[in-house]
Amino acid sequence: MRLDLRGLLAGECRTFPVSFSLTPKQDAGNHFSALTDVRFPTPVSVLGTITNAAGYMRMTLSLDVQIVAPCARCLDDVTRSFSFDVERTVATPDMLEGLPENRIDEFAVVEDGFLDIDELLLELLETSLPMRVLCKEDCRGLCQKCGKNLNEGPCSCEQKELDPRLEPLRRLYERMKAEGQEE
Ligand SMILES: [Zn+2]
Ligand SMILES: [Zn+2]
Known part of the structure; x- marks a missing residue:
C-alpha cells in the first residue's frame, strides 16, 4: 500500500x-x-x-x-x-x-x-512469525519407518526390530545358544 x-x-x-x-x-x-x-x-x-x-x-x-x-x-x-x-x-x-x-x-x-x-x-x-509451529505441544510426530501419524494411534511397525545389519550376528548368537543347550 x-x-x-x-x-x-x-x-x-x-x-x-x-x-x-x-x-x-x-x-x-x-x-x-x-x-x-x-x-x-x-x-x-x-x-x-x-x-x-x-x-x-x-x-x-x-x-x-x-x-x-x-x-x-x-x-x-x-x-x-x-x-x-x-x-x-x-x-x-x-x-x-x-x-x-x-x-x-x-x-x-x-x-x-x-x-x-x-x-x-x-x-x-x-x-x-515463529520459526516453527506444532499442532499441539505433545505432538507425537510421524513413525520414522512407515510414516504413520502417531497422533492417530500406534503403527504396526515392530519397534524392537533389529538393525538388518546385525542380522548375521543375531543368527550366530541363536546358534551358539542352541549348541550350548545341547551340551
Ligand atoms: Zn503435529
Ligand atoms: Zn510405523
Whole structure:
C-alpha cells in the first residue's frame, strides 16, 4: 500500500488513518524463509494511524495475521493467528541524512509525500512469525519407518526390530545358544 501523506506533511491534517489489507505473496522467495511452507488463508489486516505533531510524525499500526503452516513434527496443517504492533517515526530522506545506516530501520521513510509500507510490514512479519509451529505441544510426530501419524494411534511397525545389519550376528548368537543347550 502506498499511503498519500502529502496532506499530513503539509499540515492540512494531524491524523492520517491507516486501514487496509495486505496480501503476502504466497511464493515470495525471500520472505518467510524462516517458516517453511507458510500460507496466508486471509489477507493481513493493517489498522492504525500516522500522526503529525509539529513536524514529528509517528506511525502506530497493528497487524492481524492468520497463517497456515505444517506442524514441524507430523506435517499436519496448523492454523494460527497473531497480532503485532508496529511503531515507527515517519521521516523524509533529508531528515535521515547523516544518520548511521543501522538506525535507518527505526524509521518509515516518506518519498515525495508517499509512504510505501508493504516492504516494511512484510519484513516485520518475516522476523516476527515463529520459526516453527506444532499442532499441539505433545505432538507425537510421524513413525520414522512407515510414516504413520502417531497422533492417530500406534503403527504396526515392530519397534524392537533389529538393525538388518546385525542380522548375521543375531543368527550366530541363536546358534551358539542352541549348541550350548545341547551340551
Ligand atoms: Zn503435529
Ligand atoms: Zn510405523
